[in-house]
Amino acid sequence: MKKITGGVTAAKGFQAAAVAAGIKYKDRDDMALIYSEKPCVLAGTFTSNVVKAAPVLFDKKVVEESPYGQAVVINAGIANACTGREGFSYCEQTAKAAAEALSISENAVLVASTGVIGMQLPIDRIVSGIKKLTEGKQGDLEAGTRASRAIMTTDTKNKEAAVQIEISGRTVTLGGMCKGSGMIHPNMCTMLAFVTTDAVISKELLTKAVKEDVVDTFNMISVDGDTSTNDTLLVLANGMAENPEIRENSPEYEAFREALHEINETLAKKMAGDGEGATALFETKVIHAPSKQDARILAKAVICSSLTKAAIYGHDANWGRILCALGYSGVIFDPEKIELFFESKAGRIQIYKDGVAADYSEEEATKILSEPEVTVVVDMKNGEESATAWGCDLTYDYVKINADYRS
Template identity: 65%
Template sequence: MKTVDGGVTAPKGFKAAGVHAGIKKSGKKDMALIYSEAPCRTAGVFTTNVVKAAPVKWDQKVVLESPFAQAVVVNSGVANACTGKEGYDCCTEMAAETGKALGIPKEAVLVASTGVIGAQLPMDAIRSGISKMAPILGCKRLDARLAAEAIMTTDTKPKEIAVEVELGGKTAVVSGMGKGSGMIHPNMATMLCFLTTDACIAREMLQKALSADVKDTFNMISVDGDTSTNDSVVLLANGMAGNPEITEEGEDYRLFCEALHEVMTTLSKMIAGDGEGATCLFEVKVSGAPDKEAARTLAKAVVTSSLTKAAVFGRDANWGRILCALGYSGVSFDPEKVDIWLLSRAGKLKIVENGTAAGYEEEEATRILSEEEVTAIADVGAGDFSATAWGCDLTLDYVKINADYRS
């Protein structure tokens, strides 16, 4: 497996486009389209929020009931959430218009939206965007980048990744693009992620791989503790790599899962590190947990702690906040067996040993915490399981961005 420079157009047969359709007053790109030359097996994972946006309901139906999917149409600027029957009808129209432009059934079109909740979609702009994108779909690197830029809201940078993997003697590619900056919390987030692959894999195995991996990737990121109405991760596989179809667990399935994990982990870290107002990616690694779920719970507790996130922003090694978060996680452990380290490119420093302060210099801790990527490592001494979560620091700019979001 190796990382290559690419986005959703890196696998064979995939094309993309991104344009300004007129949804955003800023004039920035606000619609994206992904298209596969061949029908795709499809898998999806969606928000756990009871309040689900219309596109989520549409896509769940496509993933569960449609024999294949072949396109994804996305708008940014308006979430199409809490919009009732009119909002769902807009999804149907978006899919129908896209299907008509591409010559595929509307049931083969996935729909996604991101932006302000409660507003109806400006369908004149949506229709205009679809008509603009269909003729300019391309498979070049720039086409993927334009699509990735078009789905951004408060994101500061596009998020893309592609990896190559050998499956049955054939080179396959797994790639993806995502967006997310705020309303990010474990068990999905205001996070849209579109994954493409030319691997040949059965639909059941595709869904199995996605559902299993999301537990340790997208379900382990947090920016602000808010779980969105629109969270969606969809995976399209068109089989054009020509590898023998993966129909069961085995070496090729393992390799595919490794490639998928690399893509999803990279996108998870990109989303967490680009949290609204963030100045650094905050990674939490927990080891010594009694079981895997306990390890995940402990890591999430620290990465979501507002006090810990604020301390990271202040470059303050206030380890008591980390230990406190571990303590209220609900996982049983002996506090007097906990060791904690801080890690970054500036070095590694043990700050807690057996539940009390280790001998360290505050200046060294501050230097470690001043990097763009900071890791807290906690060994709770209660078992053999580990997990990693990703978040960011909590800054003054986070409040400013969300106070002014609609205005």
């Protein structure tokens, strides 16, 4: 597998565009388009929140019922959530306008929105934006980057990833983009992610790969514990690499799964590290757990702990907060057997062993915790399974950003 520069336009046949449609922002692009020259097989996962935004309901229907997809229209600024029948009709109107402009089937158009909940979309601006998007779509890497910037809300940076693999002598490319900085606690935050590939793979096998991988990537991040109404991951495969079709239980499928995992994990970590107001990516690795599920639960409990996140912000080696989070996770374990470590580029230090604090230097611990990427390692000493979760520190700015988000 080879990491390459790019995003949703890295794979063959994919184009993208961005435009300032004036949805909510006055001085930046706020609509994006992803388009494939050929129809794509589709896979997707969506929020588990009972309150689902109109685009989620619309896309679920397309993914489940449409034979293929070919375009995605995305807007930032307004989430089109809790908007009733009117909001859903705007999804339909968006798909119709895009289909006409691109000369494709309405059933091949997906939509996505992110932003403030409860506001109706200015559909006239959406339709006008679609015309500009279709006229300006291009297949170069810069077009993909512009699209990734257009879907940002409180994000401080755009998020892209791309890789290439060899399948039966053919180069297969996967590329992706996402946005997410607040309301991030996916359970398939406001999280939108789009992955494109030129691989030849069936809808059934693509769906299997996506649903299995999301458990250890996007579902293992959290910024603030809030599962959004709009969480969406869409994966489109147009087959333009012309590789022999990938089959289940084959080396080619394993290679594809690894590449998909690399894209998903990279994007997930970028979201966690760009949490609202964050100054550090906060990672927790749980090792030697009795089961994979226990490892996931334990790791997620630590990165979701507000007290631990605040300690990371303060560069404070307050290991008691970590132990507390592990203890209320619901997993049964012996606290006198586990070991805790802090690590970063500045070094590694053990902070807890045999039920008490380890003999460590607070000064050294602070130095390790002052890096922009910090890891807590939890050794359960009770099995062979492991899991990793990603979050961020909790800062004053998180409250400032969310105290006036609608303004």
